[in-house]
Amino acid sequence: MKTTVVEQQPLYLGIDGGGSKCQVVLMSAENEVLAEGLSGPANPLRGMQLATESIVDATTQALTRAGLPPATMAQLVVGAGLAGVNLPEYYQLFSAWQHPFASLHLTSDLHIACIGAHQGRDGAVLICGTGSCGLAAVNGQLLEVGGHGFPYGDNGSGAWFGLQLLKQVLRSKDQLIATTLMTELLQAELQCSDTLQLVSHFMHVSPTDYARLAPLVFTAAEHGDGIAQQIVMQGAGHINAIAERLLTIQPAALCLIGGLAYKVEPYLAPAVRQLVVPAAAPPEQGAVWFARQASANARPMGTTA
Amino acid sequence: MKTTVVEQQPLYLGIDGGGSKCQVVLMSAENEVLAEGLSGPANPLRGMQLATESIVDATTQALTRAGLPPATMAQLVVGAGLAGVNLPEYYQLFSAWQHPFASLHLTSDLHIACIGAHQGRDGAVLICGTGSCGLAAVNGQLLEVGGHGFPYGDNGSGAWFGLQLLKQVLRSKDQLIATTLMTELLQAELQCSDTLQLVSHFMHVSPTDYARLAPLVFTAAEHGDGIAQQIVMQGAGHINAIAERLLTIQPAALCLIGGLAYKVEPYLAPAVRQLVVPAAAPPEQGAVWFARQASANARPMGTTA
Numbered sequence: 001m002k003t004t005v006v007e008q009q010p011l012y013l014g015i016d017g018g019g020s021k022c023q024v025v026l027m028s029a030e031n032e033v034l035a036e037g038l039s040g041p042a043n044p045l046r047g048m049q050l051a052t053e054s055i056v057d058a059t060t061q062a063l064t065r066a067g068l069p070p071a072t073m074a075q076l077v078v079g080a081g082l083a084g085v086n087l088p089e090y091y092q093l094f095s096a097w098q099h100p101f102a103s104l105h106l107t108s109d110l111h112i113a114c115i116g117a118h119q120g121r122d123g124a125v126l127i128c129g130t131g132s133c134g135l136a137a138v139n140g141q142l143l144e145v146g147g148h149g150f151p152y153g154d155n156g157s158g159a160w161f162g163l164q165l166l167k168q169v170l171r172s173k174d175q176l177i178a179t180t181l182m183t184e185l186l187q188a189e190l191q192c193s194d195t196l197q198l199v200s201h202f203m204h205v206s207p208t209d210y211a212r213l214a215p216l217v218f219t220a221a222e223h224g225d226g227i228a229q230q231i232v233m234q235g236a237g238h239i240n241a242i243a244e245r246l247l248t249i250q251p252a253a254l255c256l257i258g259g260l261a262y263k264v265e266p267y268l269a270p271a272v273r274q275l276v277v278p279a280a281a282p283p284e285q286g287a288v289w290f291a292r293q294a295s296a297n298a299r300p301m302g303t304t305a
Numbered sequence: 306m307k308t309t310v311v312e313q314q315p316l317y318l319g320i321d322g323g324g325s326k327c328q329v330v331l332m333s334a335e336n337e338v339l340a341e342g343l344s345g346p347a348n349p350l351r352g353m354q355l356a357t358e359s360i361v362d363a364t365t366q367a368l369t370r371a372g373l374p375p376a377t378m379a380q381l382v383v384g385a386g387l388a389g390v391n392l393p394e395y396y397q398l399f400s401a402w403q404h405p406f407a408s409l410h411l412t413s414d415l416h417i418a419c420i421g422a423h424q425g426r427d428g429a430v431l432i433c434g435t436g437s438c439g440l441a442a443v444n445g446q447l448l449e450v451g452g453h454g455f456p457y458g459d460n461g462s463g464a465w466f467g468l469q470l471l472k473q474v475l476r477s478k479d480q481l482i483a484t485t486l487m488t489e490l491l492q493a494e495l496q497c498s499d500t501l502q503l504v505s506h507f508m509h510v511s512p513t514d515y516a517r518l519a520p521l522v523f524t525a526a527e528h529g530d531g532i533a534q535q536i537v538m539q540g541a542g543h544i545n546a547i548a549e550r551l552l553t554i555q556p557a558a559l560c561l562i563g564g565l566a567y568k569v570e571p572y573l574a575p576a577v578r579q580l581v582v583p584a585a586a587p588p589e590q591g592a593v594w595f596a597r598q599a600s601a602n603a604r605p606m607g608t609t610a
Contacts, residue, residue, distance in 0.1 A: 045508065087501050145479050148504045151456045152471040166457040174450050176546045196392050199453045203350065241481045 010295075011072065013062070013101070014287030015055060015080040017042025018109055020130055020208045022054040025284040026062040026076075036284075037061030043083040044090040045149075052097060055080070076101045079291025081112030081283055083131070086144070105294035109283060110135040110147060116286025117255035117279035120293075124251035125279075126243055129258025130211040132157035136246040145245045150207040156238030158211030158260045164231045165217050166202060166210070170195070172227070181225040185216040211259075218263050236267030243272040255279040315600075316377065318367070318406070319592030320360060320385040322347025323414055325435055325513045327359040330589040331367040331381075341589075342366030348388040349395040350454075357402060360385070381406045384596025386417030386588055388436070391449070410599035414588060415440045415452060421591025422560035422584035425598075429556035430584075431548055434563025435516040437462035441551040450550045455512040461543030463516030463565045469536045470522050471507060471515070475500070477532070486530040490521040516564075523568050541572030548577040560584040 009029040016023045022042035026034040037058035042051045056073075063072050078101045084090045086108045094106055114125040114135045124136035131154040133147025150159045169186050171177045173195050187193045190201060202209075217235075220228035243254065254275040256265055265276065281289075314334040321328045327347035331339040342363035347356045361378075368377050383406040389395045391413045399411055419430040419440050429441035436459040438452025455464045474491050476482045478500050492498045495506060507514075522540075525533035548559065559580040561570055570581065586594075 087505055089505060145481070148475050148500075149508065152468060152507055153475050153504070155472070155476070163457060167460070170453050170458050171460070171546075174547075174550065176450070176550055195453075199458070200392055200394060202457055203454065241476075242479075245479065245481055 010077050010102075011068075011075060012288045012291055013059060013076045013078045014112070014284040014289075014291065015042065015058070015078065015082070016109060016112060016283040016287060017051065017055060017080060017082040018130070019043040019046065019083055019206075020211075022051075022058045023282070023284050024055070024058040024062050025282075025288060026059075026066055026068075027285070027288045031288075033285075035062040035065035037065070044093055045084045048093050048097070051082070051094075052099075056100065073100050074102060077291050077295050078102075078104045079107075079112065079287035079289070079294065080104060081107050081109040081287045081290070083109045086110075086147070103291075103295060103298075105291045107287075107290055108135075108144075110144065111142075112286035112290055113255075113257055113279075113283040114286065115289050116281040116283045117257065118253065119280045120289050122251060123277075124243075124246045124254045124275075126239065126246065126254060126256050126261075127258045128157060128239055128256065128260045128264050130154075130158050130207050132160065132239060132242065132258075134242040134246045136249050136251045138249045138251050141249055143246060143249050145242045150210070154207070156235040156242070156264070157207075158214040158258075159207035160210075160238070161217050161231065161235050161260065162210030162213035164235070165213050165228075166198075168227050168231065170199070177227065180227040181220040181223055182216060182228055185220055186213065189213065189216060214260055215263070232267065236264050239264050240268050240272060243268060247272070247275070251275070253277045257283070315382050316373075316380060317593045317596050318364060318381045318383045319417070319589040319594075319596065320347065320363070320383065320387070321414060321417060321588040321592060322356065322360065322385060322387040323435070324348040324351065324388055324511075325516075327356075327363045328587070328589050329360070329363040329367050330587075330593060331364075331371055332590070332593045336593075338590075340367040340370035342370070349398055350389045353398050353402070356387070356399075357404075361405065378405050379407060382596050382600050383407075383409045384412075384417065384592035384594070384599065385409060386412050386414040386592045386595070388414045391415075391452070408596075408600060408603075410596045412592075412595055413440075413449075415449065416447075417591035417595055418560075418562055418584075418588040419591065420594050421586040421588045422562065423558065424585045425594050427556060429548075429551045429559045429580075431544065431551065431559060431561050431566075432563045433462060433544055433561065433565045433569050435459075435463050435513050437465065437544060437547065437563075439547040439551045441554050441556045443554045443556050446554055448551060448554050450547045455515070459512070461540040461547070461569070462512075463519040463563075464512035465515075465543070466522050466536065466540050466565065467515030467518035469540070470518050470533075471503075473532050473536065475504070482532065485532040486525040486528055487521060487533055490525055491518065494518065494521060519565055520568070537572060541569050544569050545573050545577060548573060552577070552580070556580070558582045562588070 012027045022039045024037045039054040039058040042054040126134040134145045136143045221232045317332045327344045329342045344359040344363040347359040431439040439450045441448045526537045
């Protein structure tokens, strides 16, 4: 019986696909949240198979939770904001994907975050999570800053903070700098105090693994550790620089998003902080808004063709 | 006929196995260089198969060039200084290797560099190549500094310089810092000016790839580029800090080794520079010296057993 209802009114799915997780939301034509789903990485940089499996997995979860049959997937109008699709090769890979949906509208994770945060109005977002990047949308102009990847980009991100922590702990263990509380915190976190074992642990880790260590830098800084305080100031400086670049096109408001945003915010410049507002809706709802706009724009073309 | 000679006198092989290449030298009992060989990476971090293949390949080359039959391999007394064998897991992997030699004596690449540079006498070495690390040997005490790996260690190394270059070029392209001559140099080097293509290029590169870019930083600095000059000062500061730590156990002399050493040397502190001497012999000859000592120490035990 439910499928009859579904066939009459379009169903929308919004996807926020990042390097750590894939968050989806299923919404009705009336903008009502029907269900959510959560799975693993949906970043094509980690491989197309993993990314597409994560997307289908999270979608299946949402349909199940909404009490809808699996076949409903073929009726979904989907908006997806995916980390990495700003790179042409990954955009092409995803465009060529034989997806199981009615339609799939692609953009970057940053773009849907901005749309969601400001509900489609002009504004800016600054993501400080595993990675770091910013986007401002003002009068049709899109300005994107950072987000180039780790370790060459993503300055001030969680991964960046974790890497700085490890670098300084190793320098301290080599007696090249003073001792730091971060050494104790890292050793307690990893249950390991031997330098060679610590190094072995980090030989094949991902940006996400580094980002998990970021809170330890703030803990050490809050306990007066000078080296940690320097890292915090430097990282916040990177985030502040991204924010100030976004402000050059004069967005009326700025949303800080990501697991580390609330840690970094107190260290930002007053001119930046006074523009900060809470996000109105999460990125995956921004993806739904994007899908609505994209499919509304596409429909007349389809009709006249 | 030659094999008869070989059976009478031991032949020594010295191996310097790093992350980029494997250099071997074949030497007579009279310390005469018979032939050399060169192959790919012999760092177990890149995989045991690649490492052992590189070693056998370079050894075969040396035997061929010396006009010796392949079967001579089984008679070689071998000393190997390998990057990574300071990590217990890789030391164990190499110790378990069913090698084709008469005997194999293992130590770190850093140790054989020091032995070669000072011909077995006390002293210190500081490697500034793809990676960075230092070792001082004084009165039986060995002090090792750095060399933990990239990107968390190897500060001031070629890989570090290349990464700093890329980081600052990306920041400059995002207009977060002033323009830098390094952008032009990098774009010319890679024949690519598009930011996304640049980023794609670096998505899966190795420390060796980063290290190849290091000379561009010095070129830009020499042409007055302020951002490049800051990187040079910071990198040289890292190398200087390693040197000063080594000097705490008072080695009489310090050898700077590696492709970037001559670039960094002018920026080191006077107290460090006044101890710098040229290396007496290359690391692979240090490995032969190590094999001689190790087999001489082992022989009486073998005799009495």
